Amino acid sequence: GQSLEQPSEVTAVEGAIVQINCTYQTSGFYGLSWYQQHDGGAPTFLSYNALDGLEETGRFSSFLSRSDSYGYLLLQELQMKDSASYFCAVSYGDKIIFGKGTRLHILP
Amino acid sequence: DAGVIQSPRHEVTEMGQEVTLRCKPISGHNSLFWYRQTMMRGLELLIYFNNNVPIDDSGMPEDRFSAKMPNASFSTLKIQPSEPRDSAVYFCASSHAGQGSYEQYFGPGTRLTVT
Numbered sequence: 001g002q003s004l005e006q007p008s009e010v011t012a013v014e015g016a017i018v019q020i021n022c023t024y025q026t027s028g029f030y031g032l033s034w035y036q037q038h039d040g041g042a043p044t045f046l047s048y049n050a051l052d053g054l055e056e057t058g059r060f061s062s063f064l065s066r067s068d069s070y071g072y073l074l075l076q077e078l079q080m081k082d083s084a085s086y087f088c089a090v091s092y093g094d095k096i097i098f099g100k101g102t103r104l105h106i107l108p
Numbered sequence: 109d110a111g112v113i114q115s116p117r118h119e120v121t122e123m124g125q126e127v128t129l130r131c132k133p134i135s136g137h138n139s140l141f142w143y144r145q146t147m148m149r150g151l152e153l154l155i156y157f158n159n160n161v162p163i164d165d166s167g168m169p170e171d172r173f174s175a176k177m178p179n180a181s182f183s184t185l186k187i188q189p190s191e192p193r194d195s196a197v198y199f200c201a202s203s204h205a206g207q208g209s210y211e212q213y214f215g216p217g218t219r220l221t222v223t
Contacts, residue, residue, distance in 0.1 A: 030210065031210055033210045033211070041216075042199060042214035042215060042216055042217055043151065043199070043201075043212075043214050044214070045211045045212065045213070048210045048211060087151065089210075091209065091210035093209070094139065094156070094158060094163065094205060094209050095141070095153060095156055095163075095164065095209055096153075096209060096210060096212065097153065098150060098151040098153075099150070100150040101150060101151070
């Protein structure tokens with residue numbers, strides 16, 4: 001089976017940098033995705049790591065290490081609008097399985 | 109593009125009633141997914157289709173749940189009979205199967221309340 005672990009909540013200050021970790025116990029997956037979900041909204045795709053290493057998209061970066069069964073999402077220059085839940089998800093080619101999500105609180 | 113369309117956005121029904129949720133995927137996407145989200149269980153994959161064919165329904169909770177995709181532009185998720193524990197937000201998502209489905213586009217969801 002699959003298992004993904006994320007912290008349930010993280011708090012950071014506006015303008016700062018925050019890292020949201022994701023550890024997994026699974027095998028045979030294609031890659032690791034990250035999604036953002038605002039309260040009352042739908043999940044939206046942020047990034048995908050098929051290979052080990054860092055992928056950068058603007059203020060957001062995502063990292064994957066298959067040898068460590070670990071990945072993270074890095075958010076820089078935090079803005080209040082980044083307050084949301086963030087989900088890591090493992091891709092199995094034709095479907096993805098989501099973690100329980102991390103609620104990011106941003107303090108002014 | 110209008111994105112994934114779901115209806116209704118909100119549904120309140122009494123226990124024992126039949127509920128039908130509807131989804132129109134993004135044109136050209138050939139994979140469609142139904143998810144259920146609750147605080148306790150998170151975002152659960154219920155069933156997904158490739159080219160209108162159900163591939164994996166192992167996430168469907170029980171026989172009260174059924175899903176169909178009669179054509180590439182329409183899918184339904186039916187609960188009959190509904191129970192209070194079915195209360196949740198139900199999302200439909202679509203993607204290009206060729207991209208490994210790692211980038212999925214979600215509809216706005218249907219918030220179901222069963223009393």
